[in-house]
Amino acid sequence: MSIKLKIVIVLITFSILLILINFIKRKYIKEEYAVFWILIGIILIIVPIFSNYIDKLAQMLGIFYEPAFIFLLSILGILLILFHYSIVISKLTEQNKILAQDLGVLKNKLQQLEDDEKKKNPS
Amino acid sequence: MNALKKENSDSEIVKTLIIIPAHNEELNIANVIREVRHYNPNCGILVVNDCSTDRTGNLARKMNVQVIDLPFNLGYGGAVQTGFKYATENDYAIGVLLDGDGQHDPKYVKELIKPIENGDSDVVIGSRFYTGNNQSFKLPFTKKIGIKLFSNIVNKITGKKYTDPTSGFQALNRKALMFFSRDNYPSDYPDADTIALLNFAGFRVLEIPVVMRERKFGTSMHNSLSIIYYIYKMFLSLFILMLRKKTIKKVKNEY
Secondary structure (H helix, E strand, C coil), X not given: CCHHHHHHHHHHHHHHHHHHHHHHHCCCCCHHHHHHHHHHXXXXXXXXXXXXXXXXXXXXXXXXXHHHHHHHHHHHHHHHHHHHHHHHHHHHHHHHHHHHHHHHHHHXXXXXXXXXXXXXXXX | CHHHHHHCCCCCCCCEEEEEEECCCCCCHHHXXXXXXXXXXXXXXXXXXXXXXXXXXXXXXXXXCEEEECCCCCHHHHHXXXXXXXXXXXXXXXXXXXXXXXXXXXXXXXXXHHHHHCCCCCEEEEECCCCCCCCCCCCCHHHHHHHHHHHHHHHHHHCCCCCCCCCCCEEEEHHHHHHHHHCCCCCCCCCXXXXXXXXXXXXXXXXXXXXXXXXXXXXXXXXHCCHHHHHHHHHHHHXXXXXXXXXXXXXXXXX
């Protein structure tokens, strides 16, 4: 991998990490949803720096074009994030459903109480 | 609850709740309620209005039944589960599901409830295809094959015989209502997988023959369900159910 490419990757990743941390600071992103972003960020900084070892690892796996190994790592990281989102969305959907149902039941109960009250005090 | 007791003052206790999930059924709902009341004067009636954009909710309210309006569309399963929650919270012993489109004839409610009242069964399903029931029900060909395929699979898994797992005409006792109030109910359509789940959890599920009618007005919700998605969903959920089989806890008899 050329030194230029390494610098570019590290710089881009570093700036994305900075933006991410700024967003967490401003509470645009919750800490628990930043976990995998930070993980990917750290990996993408470490890999170019220790590229000698990474090269060997890549070659052991039969990958002879080093940037392809970085792509592979990035894609795996993105899949991880998407997977995490599927879990989060499923949980939110379920909680949303429960809220809607309980709201419906409670509104019915409130209406009931109001009607009872009206019957008792017709004024 | 109080109002319900007043409404049915001729009986001592209101034990049975008829749950009618309805989504845009303004043309059918009044007739359905009228018929339900005619055949079952002592039952509580709850209409779960699944965020209809027409007058379904208001019409039901005018008929002096309990109405729950959902704040947004939850789909059939979500609406039905709301009814189960209402039933368990208000101490009903039996819940009967009856669609708001008039396909389910309320005169069969008594027959659905009977096995539960006798303590012979926990869940009773009204079947269109039960042997001896020579009704030729008009269904799309693909749907018919789907029902046949998945009821065969469920029969293999459970070792029992079910002919109409997609039927939404069901009666459930309190134990089953509690079970489904928690988190065991599918959010779209209860189907063969629900019946298998009930069996694995130790419920006694019985099928009895009923005659269903063609809906009078409007379009069926099932039309929008594509057959490919249906087959995918059933295979996946039956597969997952088989994986979970050992971890499903048997229900206890007390509740």
